[in-house]
Amino acid sequence: MNDSILAASDIRKTFGDIEVVKGVTVALQPGEFVCLVGRSGSGKTTLMALLSGLERPTSGQISLCGKDIVASSEDELALFRRANIGFIFQSFQLIPTLTAWENVAVPLFPEKMAEEERRARATSLLQQMQMEHRLDHLPGTLSGGEKQRVAIARALINHPKIIFADEPTGNLDSQTGQAIIEILTTLHKQQGLTILMVTHDLELSKSADRLLRMQDGALVP
């Protein structure tokens, strides 16, 4: 547990009278690729939000990269996320008015950094994603698969210690989805990235080192 990159202990989250996450305890080791699976409404996205510091638990402790994220302020958490975490979302969540390379570089905008360096880092990642021909295109002109590649590049721009992916293939056809999973698997294997991926697709979860099943707000064996 002490070596865990992510350790959560008895975390609970209630919205009004409804307890969405019920006393979850979980740990991820560095370099692990873990899939969190469960039916729609099982609470897996809320659990991911709690574990990544996007949402605060009603009770419980969470340590991420050695930081107690429950006790941190919102701005402290923002800076922490910028330095340590990458996010990939189902709906890509690209900024529609920024080009592909600018979207990738968004986490770097608040940093004091030369524009050339930002662009070089973003371009390099987009080249890895075979998106070099789309650097200056707005998201509206990209296909779903291309948008998700841009989103993956964005998640990698700050050299994160852990990536949280929420249904990253949910809005893609199966072939494109498979390609995205291959990219994540390659990143995990080649760079030793820790990944926590939320999905309801058991087929996709086969790529993971470990499977966490969620049901009615709790992890089940």
Place this chain on the structure above:
Amino acid sequence: MRFSYVWRELTLRRRRHLTATLGLAVGIALLIILQALAGAYQQAARAPLAEIGADITIQRSGDVPQNLQGAVFPCSAVTIRKHEVEQISRMSGVRTTGQALLLWVFDQEQFTMVMGVDPDNALGPGKLRNFVLKGRFLEGEGGQALVESTYAKEKQIEVGDTVTILDSPYPVVGLVDGSRASKIALANVYLPLSEAQALAVASPQVQGVSPFTMGDVNLVFMVADQAAIPSLAVALKTALGDKTSVATPASFLRQLGNLFALSDKFASATFGIVMVVAFLMVFKTIAGGIQERAREIGVLKCLGWTNANINAQLLAESLVLCLLAGIVGVGFAGLVCYGLSFQELHIPIPWEMSPTPHFLPGGGEPVFKTVRLPVQLSWPLIGLALILSLTVGGLTSGLCIGRITRIKPSEVLRHE
């Protein structure tokens, strides 16, 4: 803050921003136009006095002379005593004074408007020294006359001739273009002040209306501190009595009447209303934009932007939006002001400041000073407008900080 993000946000979502930009631009344009118009009226109102280099003219009205014979005072301008002139010269805010003596002279079926001028003082009719057409201006004392060119042409008078006023001959030393002087300084013949004073002292008609001694005058011109003019006008009335007529730029503004009153009084009210509406439009746009962009703001927070980072970005968007609106407003106002600058303004000159006898042709007709409306954009006004635009942007953005702070990074997951 990233400028390309700001710029694309404004240009790619222009429909959202266009209404606010135009609304604020109209407000800014109205501010500039109304201020420029008010300034133009105030500047135009100075024109009649500016021609004689004065800020204030002072006269005192009196009775109509019983007989129009010899030298008489126009009833609009009777004696102002020497000690009174000295007293008002010492008033606070007075920079310098000038004086003159206007007489109507009826002499053997001939009427002449005679003005005594202090040749050493550039105020009032002294300004005419710049408009001598032939010969020279009056110099020193002693018998000499300067003749107004139109009158000279009518009477076939040339430099070197002699004009006779009440049996006294005065050699003509120059001809002057009287049309360049304000109506208050207009006469047929200009004499040294002491010569005109001697005529007045010797005239029973003058003495019958208003006792007059050497050193007295009936027209005083004054240059004063601009800020002191209103209080000086009141003090002069108090010092010289109710029959004193004090002309100031403000009194000409009153002569301009409704049009100026409308532009002046409605300027602040209209501007206030328009700016409130414009402010609300900008606020609605910025606040609405934040609401619409809650997901985007959530994404930024997810990716490590702090509240301060996001506030700076939205502040920049708001400032650029309002600055653009300000620039558009200034441009629009510039066009309108350019068009207005071709308008002519007829400033009514009160009869007492242009005391042509009623029995002369045109003597009873209203007199106007016609000027082109001096509407122009000043750099301070443009600067004020742009600062105001930026203030609106800053204020609206500042008011939205709370909304931005309340958006949680998990907002992004609600849209999944």
